[in-house]
Amino acid sequence: METDVVVIGGSAAGLAAAITAAEEGVKIALFEKYPYLGGIAKLGMGVAAVESRLQRERAFPFKRDDAFKLIMEHTDWRADARLVRAWVNEMPRTIEWLENLGVEFELLDIYQSPEFIVPTGHLVKRTRRVIMPPDEAKWAGVTGEVSIAPDKPSPIEGGRTAVMITIMAERAREKGVEIFTSSPVKKILMENGRVTGIVAEIKGERTQVACKSVVIATGGFCHNKEMVNKYIGFEVGTDILVLHGVELTGDCIQMAWDLGAAQDYMAPAILTxxxxxxxxxxxxxxxxxxxxxxxxxxxxxxxxxxxxxxxxxxxxxxxxxxxxxxxxxxxxxxxxxxxxxxxxxxxxxxxxxxxxxxxxxxxxxxxxxxxxxxxxxxxxxxxxxxxxxxxxxxxxxxxxxxxxxxxxxxxxxxxxxxxxxxxxxxxxxxxxxxxxxxxMYTTVGGIKINERAEVLNVNGEAIPGLYAAGDCAASVLAYDFSLSYMLWGANLSFALNTGRIAGRNAALYTKNIK
Ligand SMILES: Cc1cc2nc3c(=O)[nH]c(=O)nc-3n(C[C@H](O)[C@H](O)[C@H](O)COP(=O)(O)OP(=O)(O)OC[C@H]3O[C@@H](n4cnc5c(N)ncnc54)[C@H](O)[C@@H]3O)c2cc1C
The missing domain is CATH 3.90.700.10 (Succinate dehydrogenase/fumarate reductase flavoprotein, catalytic domain)
Incomplete structure (x- = not known):
């Protein structure tokens, strides 16, 4: 099998990368280990949207420069400032891009507290009914079918983002992205220092796929007890519980490190x-x-x-x-x-x-x-x-x-x-x-990337053809996880924006490579 760009992970970052790369006119294959798309991105409420159309119309005083400053000050400038700038700059364009795909938003109108500046975020509108079947992993303790519906009152607001993911998945298919569900990627292949393909288990069958670039968008490692203990110092099940049943095990983070990628700061997406x-x-x-x-x-x-x-x-x-x-x-x-x-x-x-x-x-x-x-x-x-x-x-x-x-x-x-x-x-x-x-929701951080979402090796050089996006590369949020509430919706915002950046650059790389 052969394609131009392989995207690993079919959630917010992976879908954003795949659609954006497809818009650049290259061939995409997306691999998702679960039978359904959306990872944990189907369980949320909304996205950070600084300087979006809705915010500009209401003359919101909080601008992208303020978001940049907030992030850099709260990470003690340990985060990559160019990457943060690229993320923040992209925010309103990504919201507009999602609106063009058919996602609708409304302002988050609840003022939480002086420490959590929630009005920076947008709630995804429940414009359609999305059924999450009984066998799909959901919130802790929630089993059975969940219906996210415009007309149906819900005890909590979680699950609105399932509407966004469903729309993104439809657009990805329309734009020609080949989607393989129940197909975990087991290996990333490199020759002469550049990415050449992957090995996936497509519906149980081991298959080699040749490609020119790979985007890793596989989320955190909250269900990998060894990694959680080794890299963030908690015992899963004893010290800390996981909020959902989506098995995120960090195997592709480990694959990236094995290929020479540098480790970046990691932390639990913690809450109580x-x-x-x-x-x-x-x-x-x-x-x-x-x-x-x-x-x-x-x-x-x-x-x-x-x-x-x-x-x-x-x-x-x-x-x-x-x-x-x-x-x-x-x-x-x-x-x-x-x-x-x-x-x-x-x-x-x-x-x-x-x-x-x-x-x-x-x-x-x-x-x-x-x-x-x-x-x-x-x-x-x-x-x-x-x-x-x-x-x-x-x-x-x-x-x-x-x-x-x-x-x-x-x-x-x-x-x-x-x-x-x-x-x-x-x-x-x-x-x-x-x-x-x-x-914890998940973990954030792991793979070091730059402002083009290129994966960096320990010398700070980009590994040709390797990109990463979303939680697996979100060390910026690991330095101070409060940021994900101060800049409400920051996690999904980082995933969607770095996903688009990775997709665009992976497509350009693919076009330019001999
Ligand atoms: C209950 C809950 C509510 C939340 N609410 C919000 C919110 O309102 N706003 C917000 O900003 N954030 C929210 N978050 C956080 C947000 O959902 C995540 O930050 C976001 O989903 C990260 O997206 P991602 O694409 O990086 O990773 P994920 O959503 O974690 O997806 C990773 C995907 O990769 C797949 N995968 C993993 N390994 C492989 C492999 N080897 N091969 C193929 N596929 C693989 C996984 O199955 C998964 O589908 C919430 C999280 C939870 C749990």
Missing amino acids: EPLLPYDPNLRCAFNQPFNLVVNQDGKRFVNEEKLGANWVHLAYAMARQRNKCAYVIFDENIRRHMEEYGFEYIYYLFRPIKVKLDGKQFDEAVKKALESKHSFLVVAGSLEELAYKIGVRPSILKETIDEYNSYCEKGYDALFNKNPRYLIPIKHPRYYATKYVLY
């Missing part, structure tokens, strides 16, 4: 989640800065303002604690505060938006969560009972709460300087608590 059902009232109540956060030893370890405001910071603070978990606690007084004055942070994952705690719905959700085997919710009549139920020493929890309450009375948190607005003492039973644990 309460062990609670997806109930807006319940989850919003626990995600408020009025609450108290303690570790397994019953001690405070983080400024509770991070709850709901920056869960990457909360997650990394948790990662330092015994058992790498946190307990979030509030009492009847704080509950009344949320009912009367409302929430401080609104979680963008939920629609319709709740601005105040609905007491009746909260009680119903508590009842359900207490009955569920999959939840960790504690309701206690005394601090001793609470301590016992969350497994901490009662005397230490009491000490922590006494000290915290004294800060509340003084209006000054001498430990972590929590905003006095959020200092409400914990002293009115009933007490509510849940457990937060660490999760």
Whole structure:
């Protein structure tokens, strides 16, 4: 078999690369190891879209120069500045390109917190019904068929991007991209220092495909326990859980390194989640800065303002604690505060938006969560009972709460300087608590690329014919994963933009090579 460009991975980065290369008039073969396309890009909500048409029409003040500065400052300039500039510059053109393919967007209108500048992103519009069949890997704990539909209310907003991926897959086929699903790539071939082909298992049959260039767009390695342990220092299943069932094992990252590619900085796409059902009232109540956060030893370890405001910071603070978990606690007084004055942070994952705690719905959700085997919710009549139920020493929890309450009375948190607005003492039973644990979406980083998405060797030279895009090359987001919320939708934006850059350059290389 023979083609011009091989794209490995049929998700956001791979489809963007394949369509763009096809638009340049070269022959493309795309290989996806799953029977369906979309990887984890089908589970999301939207894309960073700085200076898009929608943003320009509303005179949004946040420009590409601001995005560039934000990224470079937050990575301490460790990210490749030329690559960041190329990504950021491409952003509005990529949104327009997606619109021309038939994807529609709407503005993300929820203001999350002062730390997460969410209005930079666009939500993908649910313009059509996309069915995710029972055998397709989805969010953690979600099995069976999921229907993403324009007219159907959904408990959470995830899955909107399945509409974008479906449209991209249709356009790829229309533009002549040959798509091989259930076809993992096993090897990338090189001769005389340049890429010459790949070996794939096409529907179980080992097949060699000759080509002039290869784009690796295979995502992270969150399901590869050895790689996670070796490169980012977590034990999957013990320290940290994976949020979805799409098996991302990093085999092509390893293949690139074996061909001489330089390693680039890697990190988990980390977050923390309460062990609670997806109930807006319940989850919003626990995600408020009025609450108290303690570790397994019953001690405070983080400024509770991070709850709901920056869960990457909360997650990394948790990662330092015994058992790498946190307990979030509030009492009847704080509950009344949320009912009367409302929430401080609104979680963008939920629609319709709740601005105040609905007491009746909260009680119903508590009842359900207490009955569920999959939840960790504690309701206690005394601090001793609470301590016992969350497994901490009662005397230490009491000490922590006494000290915290004294800060509340003084209006000054001498430990972590929590905003006095959020200092409400914990002293009115009933007490509510849940457990937060660490999760990752995927991993980011691994393969070093330049601003043309060429894969670099350890001497900083491009490996002829080898390109990479998306999460497998997203070390820029590994330096500070908070960026993916500050620049909301940054992950998919990086995947789509570097995908287009890789596709364009792989096609040009292919045309020019003798
Ligand atoms: C629940 C959830 C919600 C998210 N929401 C958002 C959001 O709203 N906005 C945002 O910006 N980001 C979001 N993200 C992150 C975003 O989805 C990813 O950053 C993005 O999908 C990365 O795209 P990618 O193409 O690089 O990799 P992936 O989507 O990980 O796809 C990689 C593909 O490569 C395939 N593959 C791997 N190895 C091989 C091989 N050897 N041969 C052939 N194929 C192979 C995989 O099967 C997969 O299909 C979310 C992630 C999750 C899990």
